[in-house]
Amino acid sequence: MQKNLMTGLLLAVLFSSPASADVRELASSPRWLTTRVYIDGAPETDVKAKYPDVVGISTWDPERNRYEFFYADTGESKYSKGGGGYFFVTGDQKQHVLVPDIGPTKTIVRQLETMNSVEFTYSREVPRDMMENNSLVRIHVVHAPYTGTIETKSAINNKARSR
Template identity: 60%
Template sequence: MRKCNSMFIGLLFAGLLSPLASHGKQMEAKSDIQALASSPQWLTTKVYIEGAPEVDVKEKYPGVVGISMWDPGRNRYEFFYTDTGLSKYDNGGGGYFLVTGDKTTHILVPDQGAVRTVVRRLEKLDNEEFTYSREVPRDMVDANAPVRIYVVHAPYKGPLKTSMSH
């Protein structure tokens, strides 16, 4: 019993002498996630395959092309078609999202649809560009080998006005 008391007093004393400052990584004053709110709408401007950034392959990956809206305050997102402005919500194009604390992963959790979670590598996120990458089957054909695509977005300034439905 005396040994336990001595150890407890020693640990308490060591705790009192150690500095109270955190040794963890300090977060930036403005989180990158707030950059999503810097534009009411984001437009897919380019899709390319890893190793070939000069070749735009948007036509082969229409499922990732569109206008998107992000609400960091509620962690909600919704996607829209670029030609009509109609929502993709009923086909998995809306739900919750988060950016991990290390700001390297962007995760989507759709409210509806066959896919329940989409994990994307966050490549760049600021007020002018939002780029993520993820592995998908080449040309979005399930039988094809996977490739890493990069999906680039810029603030949308076109005529279509969208609004989040959920």
């Protein structure tokens, strides 16, 4: 049943009209860098070091509804660890849903906080300090357009070229 639901959602996204103007803000920068992570209610305290799985460089292609994540220090793709696939934004522009191509996680639903040409911020609930048995906390993940020198090497594009 869940597989049929996900297939239906993906088909609806893929065959729907082009992405809205708000979603196109993701395309205003070819790459985005995580600049800050904070726990709900404590925006002054950056906790990026405790949440390394959500930190890095990301690319978004609203025309194809594709995303890919990269390590910020090396530019290496996180694709093989579930860091690439399809995404969509709900019609009310409140949720950003990721559907990884591979990996143990099937979908990740994130609450959109800010999405414009200078900032992309989402929040979601995760175990505190990303430790499986800890209580859930809501983290806010802030991104800005990446202007650094690290090159990102897409595993998605390489995979497509090798076919």
